[in-house]
Amino acid sequence: MFASRFLSTFETQVVGWQKTLANISETTNLLGEVLRTWDFLENLFIHSEEVKKELPDESERFLEIDDDVKQLLRRGFEARFAKVFCADPSIYQVLEKTQTQLSMCEKALNEFMDGKRQAFPRFYFMSSANLLDVLSNGNNPARVVPQFPKFFNAIEKYDLEYPDGPGTRPVATGMHACIGKEFVPFPEPLPLNGKVEVYLERCIEAFRGALKHFAIRDLRSYAEHECEADGVARGKWLLEVKAAQGALLVQLITWVQLVEGAFQVPPDPDDDDAEEVEMKVTEAWKRQQELLLDLIRLTQTDLTKPDRQKVMCAITLDAHNRDVQERLVKDKVTSADAFQWQSMLKCYWVPDPPGEGTAQMQICDARIWYAYEYLGNGPRLVVTPLTDRIYVTATQALHLNMGCAPAGPAGTGKTESTKDLANALARACYVWSSDRILQIAFESPGISSQ
Known part of the structure; x- marks a missing residue:
């Protein structure tokens, strides 16, 4: 105008x-x-x-x-x-x-x-809107549970019960996986009392305690059923475990026992110990092949989808273990101190005087405690010789409290290998884009101290 x-x-x-x-x-x-x-x-x-x-x-x-x-x-x-x-x-x-x-x-x-x-440092990995939703409903755990996948990588929800009636604080009786399909009950009900960050911290302690509880039970059951000598019994044992993660942990522990048991031959002054050890290592390799074939035969039966996923993960790890033993046989390795064996990611059940022991991952001179982060019942990455070399480098960096930056073209498996190593160590792994990292670094500098 x-x-x-x-x-x-x-x-x-x-x-x-x-x-x-x-x-x-x-x-x-x-x-x-x-x-x-x-x-x-x-x-x-x-x-x-x-x-x-x-x-x-x-x-x-x-x-x-x-x-x-x-x-x-x-x-x-x-x-x-x-x-x-x-x-x-x-x-x-x-x-x-x-x-x-x-x-x-x-x-x-x-x-x-x-x-x-x-x-509660895992709140750093949530958006402000989701965090406000959690805090505003902190007194109502039933409304907080749907947010669990935002800060627990593999947990979809907890099962809640109200022993004191509706309108009171519930107790958690088990957890459902959001990676694969699986339900893991808690050995004891978990009361969700107090502030939201307090009972969420107890939620972490609860699923870690549950995984350790079932790992101890599965380790005993594995020995009682003599699964190391009977592949069919081993398959039945695998289908009966509560947590697929615990089964894979026991599988790794018992495989290490199988291999190192072959190295431990009583000295005999009249015999050549090296030849006897080589024979024992070869027998252990053949034993591993038989266990793998029995699992493959199990996939030809009628299995539910969760059970089939457990068996496929076990086959993936067994195939890698078989290949490792084949290299030990070809290289005529006769000692557990040989680099060919020391460079493998191994798991041991370490006695703990106050309790019943716990799992420890070892590779070269690195010693990393198994963290019991819940992983669900999802697929595992196929481990290749290159992956084993990456594990050596990355675990040495963790052992020395240093960073590790895998380099290479896009799509070569840098991120997936890092995530699979985190799964092997049962550690929480969060994947961010670089701009998100810079944003959190500037907005929330306190995360660097967690």
Whole structure:
């Protein structure tokens, strides 16, 4: 309209409308920002008992903000027209004041979330929206459980029971996998009491304790059924285990015992010990081949999908173990100290005086405790000689508390090999893009200390 040649005739009206529309634009934009922030914070400061308890001053301030915003909305409803509503000069002043107070509440909330992240570091791997959803429902574990896949890599949900009746805090009795299909019961029910970061930390202790419990039981059962000498019994044992991860752990421990048992030949001054050891190593290799063939025959039977997945993972690891033993036979390795054997990722059950022992991964001079992070019942990566070499390098870096940066063209398996090593060590592994890493490094420097 200002470009019209007839502007002089309507200049007063045009200037008036320009000011009115500019005022409407500024007011509605500010109102939109205030309403978005208010709607975002309302669920936390009004409906979350935990936030009220942790941030009492900000919660009181937000109650006043809530009254002001609702009063503004009521005035807008009564005014009906945006022109009339925005023409009131007090509206913009109230919005500016409300925005300032909301910024103070939001800043306090960010500090509160950072404190929660430091208390439970896995919160760093969640978006702010998901974290706020968890914190706002912290007193209701049933609403927190659907968020488990966001910070537990392989857990879909926990089974909850309410022994004290509806409306009370539940207890967890087991976990369902989101990688593959599997249910692992807990040896003892887990009460989900206290703050959200407290009972989530206990959730980690619960699934680690459950996996260790079943690993101990499966290790005993493996020996009782003499699975090391009977492939058919070994297959039945595999189908009966509660956690596929525990079965693979026991499989690795018993394979190490099989190989190193062949190296341990009693000295005899009348015989050539080297030849006898070579013969024992060859016999162990043939024994491993027979165990592998029995598992392959098991796949020809009628198996459920979860059981078939367990058997396929066992076959994948058994095939690698067989190839390792074949190289030991060809290289005529007769000692457990030989590099051909030391460079393999091995697992030992280490006695623990206070308890019943625990698993430890060993490769060269690196000693890494098995972490019992739940992995579900998913497929495992095929381990090649190159993968074994990567394991040596990466585990030495971990052992020396140094970083490890695999290099190579895209699609050659750098990320997958790293993830599979994390699975072998039962460690949580999170994959980020580089821009996400920089964002977290700048926004949440506290993660570097966790």
